[in-house]
Amino acid sequence: MQSYWRLHRYPILFAVACILFYWSFAYNLVRTDSVKLFMLFGALFFLCYKLIQFEKWNFKFLLVVGILFRLVFLIAEPNLSQDFYRFIWDGELIKNGINPYLYTPDQIMEQGMASFLSMNELYEGMSDLNARHYSNYPPVNQILFALAAFLGGGSVLGSTIVMRLIIILADLGMLYFGRKLLQNLNKANHLAFWYFLNPLVIIELTGNLHFEGVMLFFFVWALYLISKNKWIWATPVYATSIMVKLMPLMFLPLFIKYFGFKKSAGFYTLVFLGCAALLIPFFSPVFIDNYSDTVGLWFSNFEFNASIYNVVKKISVTYYEAKPWELIDSYGSFIQKVVVIIVLLLAFLRKNQKLESVISSMVFALAFYYFLSSTVHPWYVVFLLGFAIFTDYRFPLVWSCTIILSYYAYSNPGYKENLWLLSVEYILVIGFFIYEMIGSRPKKLYFFKK
Structure with a gap:
């Protein structure tokens, strides 16, 4: 037991800290308290990274702590x-x-x-x-x-x-x-x-x-x-x-x-x-x-935590005097058609003969849909993250960290969003997405040909 503690004392301490933070999150947090929300989430994300870094080959340890975090x-x-x-x-x-x-x-x-x-x-x-x-x-x-x-x-x-x-x-x-x-x-x-x-x-x-x-x-x-x-x-x-x-x-x-x-x-x-x-x-x-x-x-x-839609809305309302309630209706209809076209392009222009390529195409399809959508609740990104781990793309992991910024809206009357915080979220996510497409792996600039 003592030797196990010596070998794993830091991950054990990280896990205990996570349990305490999750307890605070579950029983002592209201969603209007954005500062506490962001601090707890940031600490938990950092500790998650350290746990995987230290114990990534220790399946039983990570399994047990993952279950304990949930049982909190x-x-x-x-x-x-x-x-x-x-x-x-x-x-x-x-x-x-x-x-x-x-x-x-x-x-x-x-x-x-x-x-x-x-x-x-x-x-x-x-x-x-x-x-x-x-x-x-x-x-x-x-x-x-x-x-x-x-x-x-x-x-x-x-x-x-x-x-x-x-x-x-x-x-x-x-x-x-x-x-x-x-x-x-x-x-x-x-x-x-x-x-x-x-x-x-x-x-x-x-x-x-x-x-x-x-x-x-x-x-x-x-x-x-x-x-x-x-x-x-x-x-x-x-x-x-x-x-x-x-x-x-x-x-x-x-x-x-x-x-x-x-x-x-x-x-x-x-x-x-x-x-x-x-x-x-x-x-x-x-x-x-x-x-x-x-x-x-x-x-x-509905509109919540949007990226491209917020840009379109700002331009349309400011320079073309568009009515927001009319804009979102026409935008929603247009985006449905755009997403169908994107999926069909990915289906027929990519070489999806291998399953990993098929899953990569899924990552692109869902990411483009979310980038274009007028509503992206934080839990939506869980699905994207869940199958992106089977590819080489890590921008959904970045998004799973930054999307918590969207909850700032609940601290304001009428759930008014802070566009500066949303800009930080999407600059980091879309920036990392572009980096993965053309920066770290140049061959994936031509992702339609893979």
């Missing part, structure tokens, strides 16, 4: 996001036999359509925006919400703990298949810990109960099966990933050169059949309209 949050109420109230609300509706896609919380309360133990607490806790819109969470997410409601015993804390355990299990699964996939790609498997120990991942997923990690678990599992040439077995897993969050839909065209036309057709068909099977229990004639209206809000109504 076990009974904490999420303090950076109110979304979990809506998650539990949807789960309680399913528990009471009501389709969450058919009615808004406002409608449920006004019409008295349901009654459950935590109903008023959940309704008052969720944002007004959530209360007046239909659910936009795909079917597998809804199943997990329902599971949390059933096992949570009707209490908010009980349901929160169940969701937290689900997310922790998903992160463990991501670590398991991530290491296997890294080995198949001839990369060091300790790279998976840049995801597993990343403070953004721990805080936004385990802490704030976002399900990007569950989507990522199924996504990486599917990629691992594809790397083993078990693409048929990968299709239901990939479909499940889509039905947790829709984002993996974007990447389907990128497989066409990797599989070839005939196999791609089979892959796409089985994935869509899998999605349809998962959707059937929730389907109704008005489902498509309700769901598409809510999802469309993300393109036409």
Whole structure:
């Protein structure tokens, strides 16, 4: 024991410090306290780096500390996001036999359509925006919400703990298949810990109960099966990933050169059949309209932590007297088309015959989408980070550090953003992105040809 302490005393001390910082984050932080938020996050990111630097070949040590960091949050109420109230609300509706896609919380309360133990607490806790819109969470997410409601015993804390355990299990699964996939790609498997120990991942997923990690678990599992040439077995897993969050839909065209036309057709068909099977229990004639209206809000109504959009908005409003509410609507429609074009260009102009090239194309596609988007919440970057570790690109790791600056908006009345802080975030991220494209690896200037 003494010899172990002598060999690992600094990493052990770093881990203890992390536990104390995560405890403070979970139980003694309000999101309006930006200074404390930034200081805690910065310290945790530095300590994460030091832990991996010292112990990157010590799998058991990093696994144990990663689990301990997550367990710190076990009974904490999420303090950076109110979304979990809506998650539990949807789960309680399913528990009471009501389709969450058919009615808004406002409608449920006004019409008295349901009654459950935590109903008023959940309704008052969720944002007004959530209360007046239909659910936009795909079917597998809804199943997990329902599971949390059933096992949570009707209490908010009980349901929160169940969701937290689900997310922790998903992160463990991501670590398991991530290491296997890294080995198949001839990369060091300790790279998976840049995801597993990343403070953004721990805080936004385990802490704030976002399900990007569950989507990522199924996504990486599917990629691992594809790397083993078990693409048929990968299709239901990939479909499940889509039905947790829709984002993996974007990447389907990128497989066409990797599989070839005939196999791609089979892959796409089985994935869509899998999605349809998962959707059937929730389907109704008005489902498509309700769901598409809510999802469309993300393109036409919301703006948070944007980069290029903020530049376009500043120029349009200042010099062309554009109306902000009209601009974001037209911009959102335009960006949807641009992203489709970018994905198709990556699919047909890149030599995606190798899986690593396919994953690199995914990194470019999602990064361009986020750079162009009017809304980039911090937990969105978790997905980009999660599969970027299978490539040579590290700008998502930089982004996972700098995106915390976007939370400064919550310290201001009306959630007014500080454009100087957002400039710092995106200058560092986009600057490092450009450096990786043309600076450190000149050959990747021609990434469409790889």
